[in-house]
Amino acid sequence: MLTIFYIFAVLSILGAFGVLFLKNPIHCALSLVGTFFCLGAIYVMLNAEFVAVIQVLIYAGAIMVLFLFVLMLLSSRDTEQLSNKWSVGKILAGVLSLGIFVQIAYLFTDKELQLGTKGEYPIEVVEEIGSIALIGRLLFTDYILSFEIIVILLLVAVIGAVVIAKRRFQ
């Protein structure tokens, strides 16, 4: 179990570095799809089957296909200049992101994080009801208002995308 987790973790980090360092944006998108698949596998190991399924369907399926469509639609000829020389901006960016990493890692390795009050859904209860049934029940009871608002958000996003991307004829 642990070995499989490490394999998927290393693969997902490699995919993320592919997004950072590959020159062609299409290669970046494909490497990001690999990262999303590995994260989906890790979600399965964490007993979140529903999230793993929507990760693969929506992220690796829908969103990345949208990215690839736009990339092929634009077919920009200007290849990005990833110069190897060190500039002040690059060093600053590296130092800044290293600082962010140290901050997050320091916060996450704090032992007190795991001392929070336990919720009411231990793994046995989730297995008994089924995680998808449980999520559906929560969505339509406790989180019904957020659910309705997110529906409006999706509708507005679809209409907004059509309006913005529409070609205007004079």
Next chain:
Amino acid sequence: MIPIEHILLLSAVLFTVGVMGVMLRRNVIVIFMSIELMLNAVNLSFITFSRSLDSMTGVVFIFFIIVVAAAEAVVGLSIILSIFRTRKTLNIEEFNLLKW
């Protein structure tokens, strides 16, 4: 069971790589992909905490985060599309109309 520090460190690494992508890359679409990567890192830590604290709230949150990410990708890509029609480039340095 997988120790939760390791999963959280994986999430921190993915988030940092996303931040570096936003700061170092010049292609708008690659910057967008880095933002998606950061959202995924946050999802991973949400689900880890949700499992280690026996709660389902994190999973419901991920549902909402994925919906918001999809909406953001759709609107952002259509904005990029309409900017590309006038500027004919994807380089973010050229989008400087609001810069002084």
